[in-house]
Amino acid sequence: MVSGWMARAARVAVAAVVGLLGVGIGASPASAHAALVSSSPAADALLQEAPTQVVLTFTEGVNPVADKVRVIAPNGRRVDRGEARASGAQLIVPLDTISQVGTYLVTFRVISADSHPVGGAFAFSYKQVSPGGPPSAEGAVGSSGFVLAALPVARWTGYVGLVLLVGATLVLALLWPRRLDRAQPLRVAYLGAAMVALGTIAELALQVPYVAGAFGDVTGEDVREVLSSQYGAAHLVRLGVLAAALVLLRDLGKGQDSGTDRILLAVAGAVGIATWSLSGHPRASTVPAVSVGADMVHLASMAVWLGGLIMLVLFLLRRANAAELGAIVPIWSRWAGYAIGALLLTGVAQSLLEVGTIDALITTTYGALLLAKIGLVAVVLLVASFSRRSVAAFAPAGPAAEAGEIAPPIPDPDEPDAAEPAPPAAGRLRRLVLAEAAVALVVIGVASVLVQLTPARTDASTDGGAPGVQTVVLSDPAGRFKLTADLSPALVGINELHLYATDDDGRPITVVEWTIAASNSAAGIERVDAVVQRITDDHAIGQVTLPEAGTWRVTFTLRLDETTNGIVFADFNVRSR
Secondary structure: OOOHHHHHHHHHHHHHHHHHHHHHHHOOOOOOOOOEEEEEOOOOOEEOOOOOEEEEEEOOOEEEOOOOOEEEOOOOOEOEOOOOEEEOOEEEEEEOOOOOOEEEEEEEEEEEOOOOEEEEEEEEEEOOOOOOOOOOOOOOOOOOHHHHHHHHHHHHHHHHHHHHHHHHHHHHHHOOOOOOOOHHHHHHHHHHHHHHHHHHHHHHHHHHHHHHOOHHHOOHHHHHHHHHOHHHHHHHHHHHHHHHHHHHHHHHHOOOOOHHHHHHHHHHHHHHHHHHHOOOHHHHOOOHHHHHHHHHHHHHHHHHHHHHHHHHHHHHHHHOOHHHHHHHHHHHHHHHHHHHHHHHHHHHHHHHHHOOOHHHHHHOHHHHHHHHHHHHHHHHHHHHHHHHHHHOOOOOOOHHHHOOOOOOOOOOOOOHHHHOOOOOHHHHHHHHHHHHHHHHHHHHHHHHHHOOOOOHHHHHHHOOOOOOOEEEEEEOOOOOOEEEEEEEOOEOEEEEEEEEEEOOOOOEOOOOEEEEEEEEHHHOEEEEEOEEEEEEOOEEEEEEEEOOOEEEEEEEEEEOOOOOEEEEEEEEEEEOO
16 A cells, blocks of 8 residues: 555655746757758859858857868868858858859858857859869868867766765765764765766866867867856856765764755755756756746756665665664655656656657667666666665664654664664665666666767757758849848748848948848749848848749848838749648
């Protein structure tokens, strides 16, 4: 029969999962790890009009890495002018006047919202394709293999340190028998703190070449960029919180801590855990409050559960006597049950946000590793179920135990039964807990790699290349402007138009009002108006529904001032789905 506390936990769990799933299902997809979805000019495009800028559109907001966005002419000369600028999910690269015919190479490196750099390259041609292909370019667009291999190790070090620190602190503060010396568990807490500090510093140090592309490309500007970013700020805050926690741990190790110290340690722990969530995938979600909150609960639950298991194995099941274990083990088992429930709930929520579909789960590397993690967690839970059965041997007899109430306080060392040896079940429980902790450490390793990968939802949505994008560069007959227009996905249904207005030299100009209308004479459709949103003086986005496949003529009217209008048009080929 389910006890009262388990019934209450079940009700809380159901309410939590319904709330999390409801928000997750109703929200827009999480992104994380920006991916290039289109460009203007499009990759491999052959243009007859010289473009005045290159526009890259990603799945989420990005920031350019200094001097890592370049456009190389056929003769090897750079034709990008000044620094690229970010506008939401788009990166705009102004160009010098292009006159040389041939193939141009665009290379880019940007930082996505989840702090991961993304690099790539593509080519387009002006009037003719160069016989030898695109020019070569200096500077890597990828990342160092050493950095990519070292980052998961640094994260694993930090995660394991967090587990040791949280586990030792929790047990010392709430479950440690008064008769036992605190020196050894305190050393475990200090070891955990040292591992967190080492992992944090290593992540910061590796982030610099990760952003720059390679160790040889690192500049002082790259260091400043990392330290001033949200990623850098989160890691610096983590180090500061860690220093404050070490001061509080000193009194805890002497048994001289107060209730206020414990509250401050809990607050420091929450802030420290938040630095992991705010410097990774969760902050890039379109529902960041849910993602960050779920990730914090997930990480905290993991640290409490696994940290407590390690303290049981290393100390309590070895050194505590029967009376002490009779008080400690049932309480710990209950806490572990809550932590496991929270892990499962938040894991479901995160999977919905980061995976999204069954196809993404089974066709992406992220999905494959997530399935491996789920399998390992299932093994841990199976071992944990055997561990929980052994807990009955420690539970105190009597009405309170039968009613499922909290076990009596940890006995005082002066009580007669304080020297009573641990029951035989302690050895079996220790072996099971050791196996549980060992597999859980492997789970942490898989999680460290998952943080490095592009989430399945984004990976699957961009697999196979960018959606259909058609780009045109139009010149005003009166020479007042050039208009670059991108239509995507160029399929029947809702389409999006990105418009950029410049002068003949590629400098942005001010457009007071934009109007877009589409027509398809073959289908007998005279006019379909687009809904246009002005983004900046020179940039607008339009949305138009094209109900039939075929050739659509799109007319653009740009009002430059109170008395001046410019009208240009282009034909786009729209395909059926």
